[in-house]
Amino acid sequence: MNGGAASDVAGELRQVLVEATGREDLAAMSEATPLFGGGAGLDSLTGTLLLREVHRRFGVDVAAEDLNLDSLATIGTLAAYIAERAR
Amino acid sequence: MIVKCVIWDLDNTLLSGVYLESAEQPPPPDPAMLAVAAELRDRGILHAIASRNPPEAAQYARQATGLEFAAAECGWDRKSDAVQRIAADLGIAPDAVAFVDDDLYERAEVSFRVPEALVLSPEDMADAPGWAEFSPPTVTAEARRRAAMYAERRLRQQEAQAFAGSRDEFLRYCRTEVTIAGATPADVPRLHELSVRTHQFNSAGRAMAEPDLRSLTGSPAHQVTTVRLADRFGDDGMVGGCVVATGERTWTVTLLMMSCRAMGRGVIEALLAWLARSAAQGGATVLAVPCVVSARNVPLRLALAGAGFRAAESGPPDRPAAVFSRLLSGPPPELPDWVAGEAARR
Numbered sequence: 001m002n003g004g005a006a007s008d009v010a011g012e013l014r015q016v017l018v019e020a021t022g023r024e025d026l027a028a029m030s031e032a033t034p035l036f037g038g039g040a041g042l043d044s045l046t047g048t049l050l051l052r053e054v055h056r057r058f059g060v061d062v063a064a065e066d067l068n069l070d071s072l073a074t075i076g077t078l079a080a081y082i083a084e085r086a087r
Numbered sequence: 088m089i090v091k092c093v094i095w096d097l098d099n100t101l102l103s104g105v106y107l108e109s110a111e112q113p114p115p116p117d118p119a120m121l122a123v124a125a126e127l128r129d130r131g132i133l134h135a136i137a138s139r140n141p142p143e144a145a146q147y148a149r150q151a152t153g154l155e156f157a158a159a160e161c162g163w164d165r166k167s168d169a170v171q172r173i174a175a176d177l178g179i180a181p182d183a184v185a186f187v188d189d190d191l192y193e194r195a196e197v198s199f200r201v202p203e204a205l206v207l208s209p210e211d212m213a214d215a216p217g218w219a220e221f222s223p224p225t226v227t228a229e230a231r232r233r234a235a236m237y238a239e240r241r242l243r244q245q246e247a248q249a250f251a252g253s254r255d256e257f258l259r260y261c262r263t264e265v266t267i268a269g270a271t272p273a274d275v276p277r278l279h280e281l282s283v284r285t286h287q288f289n290s291a292g293r294a295m296a297e298p299d300l301r302s303l304t305g306s307p308a309h310q311v312t313t314v315r316l317a318d319r320f321g322d323d324g325m326v327g328g329c330v331v332a333t334g335e336r337t338w339t340v341t342l343l344m345m346s347c348r349a350m351g352r353g354v355i356e357a358l359l360a361w362l363a364r365s366a367a368q369g370g371a372t373v374l375a376v377p378c379v380v381s382a383r384n385v386p387l388r389l390a391l392a393g394a395g396f397r398a399a400e401s402g403p404p405d406r407p408a409a410v411f412s413r414l415l416s417g418p419p420p421e422l423p424d425w426v427a428g429e430a431a432r433r
Binding site for chain 1: 397409
């Protein structure tokens with residue numbers, strides 16, 4: 001897939017994050033914002049909701065394929081990971 | 088698998104008649120089912136309602152039975168959907184749910200769509216207190232308060248939805264207090280219960296027997312730790328714990344567990360930060376958490392990744408496992424400010 005697909009995915013991920021965390025400000029987060037910790041404040045609860053929704057929408061089971069969950073570094077890394085695998 | 092929640096049909100199941108046929112004077116509870124339900128409640132098993140009735144029927148059932156219901160789904164859509172919504176709402180896996188209905192068609196529908204659930208007729212249910220699925224090995228103080236804690240959880244979730252700030256701000260607003268302390272022999276029954284009941288946050292993927300836990304609490308080479316949680320909505324009691332083999336260079340967490348009720352409440356982050364600080368103070372350079380890798384404990388892997396742990400694969404392909412570890416060089420992680428008591432001052 002091309003870069004356009006990844007940025008579409010990133011837009012959809014922002015929506016999912018807003019729903020999972022209840023934080024409207026995440027709708028405008030940059031692709032380089034860290035998902036864990038001070039960035040998007042992802043924790044095990046919101047992270048699980050995010051991964052479940054990614055699986056449902058894109059058919060990509062991140063937890064099964066990425067042991068270290070490195071793809072969850074930022075919105076950009078996760079979008080690229082999904083765009084490469086989603087069909 | 089121990090059943091954590093029984094989901095009841097009302098008409099001709101928990102009630103001895105049909106609610107809407109006599110709305111003026113609804114039918115009383117079925118005495119046999121009520122006795123079973125009260126016995127299971129005293130063992131710490133939750134109750135919920137899935138009924139083809141208006142919502143008033145659930146209120147009536149509460150008042151007529153004197154039971155607390157952790158969730159109630161009243162409506163006319165599929166019972167399997169109601170069962171799945173209740174399980175998701177309570178954070179319970181479908182294989183820890185029992186569904187009781189007198190209607191053969193409803194039982195078939197739930198069995199087909201939620202095959203993990205235990206589906207029973209009222210006649211089956213009469214014998215249920217004698218079955219292993221309904222006999223938790225120990226009944227702790229936490230188990231007896233479980234229904235009340237789910238009611239407190241519902242209030243907390245309602246406030247969280249209306250709350251404008253971040254999760255951490257909400258935890259402070261709730262006056263969240265996480266208390267981390269060394270385990271005593273009196274804590275062993277609850278630690279054992281946690282090891283049986285936790286799946287989403289259980290590193291070992293199996294239970295630890297009481298005698299093993301008891302001997303570890305006295306072992307100089309190990310540290311057994313308890314985690315308690317309370318806020319202004321209520322006291323959740325002991326929600327987590329861990330067992331650490333305190334080696335010279337490496338501290339190895341042989342069991343790390345937390346109740347899924349405590350998810351999203353800053354507990355696992357607090358425990359992981361506390362462990363890293365304690366290990367560094369104890370002179371270790373590495374903190375390691377061997378972990379089974381399964382679809383069920385993804386929340387634990389998320390917490391480990393969020394706390395800076397890195398995984399190396401281990402274990403045979405049929406039982407995938409990994410060792411998550413974290414170097415202890417550099418400044419120790421900050422303890423969240425909701426960590427209370429002795430641990431926070433160390």
